[in-house]
Amino acid sequence: METWRIVATALITAVGGFMVLGIMSTVRARRDRAPGEVGRVALRGGLAVAVVAALAATVLPPEVCWGLVAAGVLITVGVMITG
Numbered sequence: 001m002e003t004w005r006i007v008a009t010a011l012i013t014a015v016g017g018f019m020v021l022g023i024m025s026t027v028r029a030r031r032d033r034a035p036g037e038v039g040r041v042a043l044r045g046g047l048a049v050a051v052v053a054a055l056a057a058t059v060l061p062p063e064v065c066w067g068l069v070a071a072g073v074l075i076t077v078g079v080m081i082t083g
Contacts, residue, residue, distance in 0.1 A: 008065040009057040015072035016049030
């Protein structure tokens with residue numbers, strides 16, 4: 001496997017993990033949530049991150065992989081700055 005694929009996959013996984021954690025905390029903060037909703041959000045988000053990381057590690061072209069990394073970083077930084 002090429003080095004850029006390993007690095008891009010690791011970054012996609014890290015950024016995706018932070019996004020899933022942020023979404024989980026938002027769901028948990030809502031007062032009208034159903035029991036187990038945070039767990040379902042974690043499962044769906046983790047599955048989505050795993051699928052995107054697997055695609056980045058195997059078949060996606062470099063431009064798409066690095067675009068996903070850049071978009072994820074920008075979204076994560078924006079959410080962290082704005083709270």
